Amino acid sequence: MSLYEHMIHLYDKDIDLYSQKSCLTAKFTGTGYGGINMNSYRILEFKENTLFEKIYFKSWVDDIIIFTKEVLPEVLTQGINTPKLIESKEGENFFITYFEYLELEPLNHTNFLNEATDIAASIANVKLDPAIEFPDGRLHYHKSSFKGKLDNLKKELTPYMSDISNFLNTVDDYINKNVRKTLNHGDLSERNAFKNGKVIDWDNFGLYPLGYDFGKTIGMSEIYKKNELSLQDYLKIEDMIFKKVENLLTRELLEISLPYFTVIFLRHYRVRSRYNDINSISRELLELLKNRLAKLSKVGSHDSL
Structure with a gap:
């Protein structure tokens, strides 16, 4: 022994x-x-x-x-x-x-988002028996470390948006009421997503609103630890992702869910890697989200970012 x-x-x-x-x-x-x-x-x-x-x-x-x-x-x-x-x-x-045991070949950094979101889309399309009794923590992402990430974003951007806490709570409520819940892997980083669609380590799995896995994958992408994510980059990624999940939800709903999860995870992982001017992309994504939500649900206006 x-x-x-x-x-x-x-x-x-x-x-x-x-x-x-x-x-x-x-x-x-x-x-x-x-x-x-x-x-x-x-x-x-x-x-x-x-x-x-x-x-x-x-x-x-x-x-x-x-x-x-x-x-x-x-x-x-x-x-x-x-x-x-x-x-x-x-x-x-x-x-x-x-x-x-599987032999695993890492994804190339430059193509990571495309291939990892292919895997996320395949997982989102998995049909599960509705009789499965998921533990409570696998149904509500707020019970994970997500809440801490959300609270940190609120504190960081309060100087730029005085009512950010109320606004993000409104968005969160809207997503949970309207966006379809699907199977999520919960950690599609470059440690867990590999070539040929191979995926390992499901410790963070859950039944969450569609957009959670995609937003977290954008936030964890290694390529944006060295290069800033511009709003134009994000919109291209969003268009790519919608084409992979358009059978599961409308474009209007993805345009609320995806930027919400992206801005929270992007802020968390970029701060850890000393990302330059994280407030800039965070504010741009939140401004985009604010305008979309106001148009979609006629939510009242908020302070300018």
């Missing part, structure tokens, strides 16, 4: 972990950032196959079981290129999953 396996067993004596001695090779790969699993992963090579091991904390077992037992089979059946679950093991403190 390796030191790693010994430590796992010390914390959870009931877990039936694959031993390093039972496979040809066992090696660590990558690292994680979430709080629902150990953030340490192994590739286990056997004679008949190769597996990817991921250890979750038991407190998240309901979410993981819903995904692996209810959502993943539909995702695979409907053509999403993602690893199959081979086996799972449950102990007192851990829930371990063993997925099919």
Whole structure:
């Protein structure tokens, strides 16, 4: 038994972990950032196959079981290129999953948005059994770290728009009442979206308004960590995305949902990378959103940005 396996067993004596001695090779790969699993992963090579091991904390077992037992089979059946679950093991403190191991080829930075939004559109089109009982946190994105990102945007732009909090609350309410909720991956970054439509790591999945995955993907795009996103760039991206999801919602609704999620995630990820003049694109997108919403729903005017 390796030191790693010994430590796992010390914390959870009931877990039936694959031993390093039972496979040809066992090696660590990558690292994680979430709080629902150990953030340490192994590739286990056997004679008949190769597996990817991921250890979750038991407190998240309901979410993981819903995904692996209810959502993943539909995702695979409907053509999403993602690893199959081979086996799972449950102990007192851990829930371990063993997925099919896929060879992954990174997307090119310059074409990332096009290919990643192809994957997002395919996921949005997945038809799920309405009887699936999603945990509450997988139905309401406000219960995730999204709320903190939204609050930070409000604080940052209050000097430019005194009623920004009320305005964003109005937009959020409108989206939740009118925009279709679809399956979202929740983290289509360059760590999880790959060539040939391959996608991994569904830890942030949810049933959210269409636009969430797309806005977050724009916000996380590596190309905009080095180059500013102009309003003209955004409008071209928006047009590209609509062509991929026009079977799911109207152009008018995407024109509300997408800039809303984009401005929140763009602000969050660009601040972390010292993005220049983040206020400029944030204010432009919010001005665009304000004008569109006023035209669509006749919401009263707000302070000028």
